[in-house]
Amino acid sequence: MSSSTASASGAPGTTGAADPIAGSATGSPIALTSRAPHVPADRLVAEMVPPPRFDSVRFDNYIPDAKQPSQAEAVQVLGGFAAGLGGASASGTGRKRWFRREAKPAAGPRGVYLDGGYGVGKTHLLASLWHATPAAPEHKAFGTFVELTNLVGALGFQQTVRTLSDHRLLCIDEFELDDPGDTVLVSSLLGKLVEAGVALAATSNTLPGKLGEGRFAAADFLREIQGLSAHFRPLRIDGEDYRHRGLPQAPVPFDDDTVTRTAYATAGASLDDFPSLLDHLSKVHPSRYGAMCDPVRAVCLTGVEPVGDQSTALRLVVLADRLYDREVPVLASGRPFDELFSEEMLNGGYRKKYFRAISRLTALARDAKSLVVE
Template identity: 85%
Template sequence: MAGAPADGSDAAPTALTARAPQVPADRLVAEMVPPPRFQGARFDTYIPDGKQPSQAEAVQVLSAFAAGIGGTAAGGTAKRRWFARKPAAPKGPRGVYLDGGYGVGKTHLLASLWHATPAPAERKAFGTFVELTNLVGALGFQQTVRTLGEHTLLCIDEFELDDPGDTVLVSTLLGKLVDSGVALAATSNTLPGKLGEGRFAAADFLREIQGLSAHFRPLRIDGEDYRHRGLPQAPDPYDDETVTRVAYRTPGASLDDFPSLLDHLSRVHPSRYGAMCDGIQAVCLTDVQAVPDQSTALRLVVLADRLYDREIPVLTSGKPFGELFSDEMLRGGYRKKYFRAISRLTALARDAGTLVGH
């Protein structure tokens, strides 16, 4: 951690590198709700870009989809007995797939769908693909099917298409849930090798989920990254002294040097990155450098997502976020994730500017 201010007048901030929380399975289930940033997301708070008619159309289509779900899952409020007749699979599309580039508001729309669906909160689940695979790992496949099969709606943000094993696992899970009458909604990331692709590809998603494709209606959403639409550029990185001083005077701030944090992330499972940020009000990082390899970069992407979900400002010294990932990484199969991370971290850096002003 960076050194304390010379006057030593403020209490020492915490360090993310000192945190390695354990997350019980019941917490994984209970936390499958829209993250704090999107707790207030509603269709009427989504601001469509007037130059992109597909955005306004998406709001209309998803509103109708939410209204059409209604009721409870096929299991009702009571668990279905093992000898009961298997319910007939719903006719027609039982899911929607939001197809668009980063920063067009897909997560906002997905969270709005969750909120608009007329079912109790405990009958709706919202999580990233990684969180869903973590749930299967914690509960086991059959228990996950039983738990989520009682739901009315499952929303999956950032459906991963770059791990064939996990894709098959989740596709099989979704097939079981569709049979139980669960409605599905998803966004996804591009496959490795899709070079030069600036947006998600619905054809990839529908092919990878194999037999489930008939249950999904692809919904394309065009547009530019709303996080930076009409906004000033994020501030340049500060010096170590400024970052350290702000960390010491900001209640709930953390302070770490970036290389040490990257090393720590390799020892904490990504499913626990959210819990690692519990109670943190600002993240202060000194000596930000380009990430050394792809495994490290992918862990950083997960952390960036959890910080963004929780609206935690990020104050840094060292290199700007635009230099985190090498040109080779930005041309590779995970480029979509890296650009999303840059976009989100840049927005959080902009938020952190007020801390310096104070």
């Protein structure tokens, strides 16, 4: 198991994701540090759908940057891929064939790989592909690379193969090229699924500074998945991070009193001391972070400070992803989010994860400004 998941102890908890929100009736904020939900394996499978942030995304409402023709091209290519699976076209005008047999998929790659930097809309397009595939939710799956490895850990390799083999499509967001062990594990899984006829789609998380170096991430991806390369068409998507396109800089942190006051005034808000939350994350398996955040409507953190070690930093990355998926605003005091990770971390093997976390936490910090109680 990778360092991004093995570092948590997975200690069992007694608080379920569906439990009432502590303090919701009195106005007291939730403490994330009091939550350690148990998530059954069957729930992990059932929840392999696009997260709430991407419930309503479609090919039609993806807005390509006019300066980046690769973005419009991606919509067309993925629309054709959806049509090959029997799905709707990119324009949304595809019709189901109710009274005649579906044509066999055209020959060619049965997978697409979206290669690009942060915030160019890869996840929007991947979720749109999932929505365009006309199969019941239980016959198409969508999850991050980390969620997929967590599923294998929960079910075992063979059971995961059996569970996913009857799916029409498997979408993997943020395929991790920096974790050889888990990459080989998932590569073996994908090989079995391709043999079973499952179509595949994946995205990368290329560091923005690498975008000028040809197909850097795509080449790494195709090499890591070895014999699966023939099943994927690499599709490059260029552009700048839409989360920061034309927007002001991330808001500066607030003081402790403002964060605390806002937490008490906001229904469903959580309030935690940042160091205590980091310690709590070490006691909850990352596969449970989503359930831990499910009842939360806003996260308030006091005393944000740089993360001291890589294991803790990787757990924080997973939490940031789950909060971003659920569109949970984050209000914080202490240090700005772009100071969470050291220069050594930002230049190391997990730099792609850290830059993604900074980008997403910055967006959530902007979302939190409207909640502030002065």
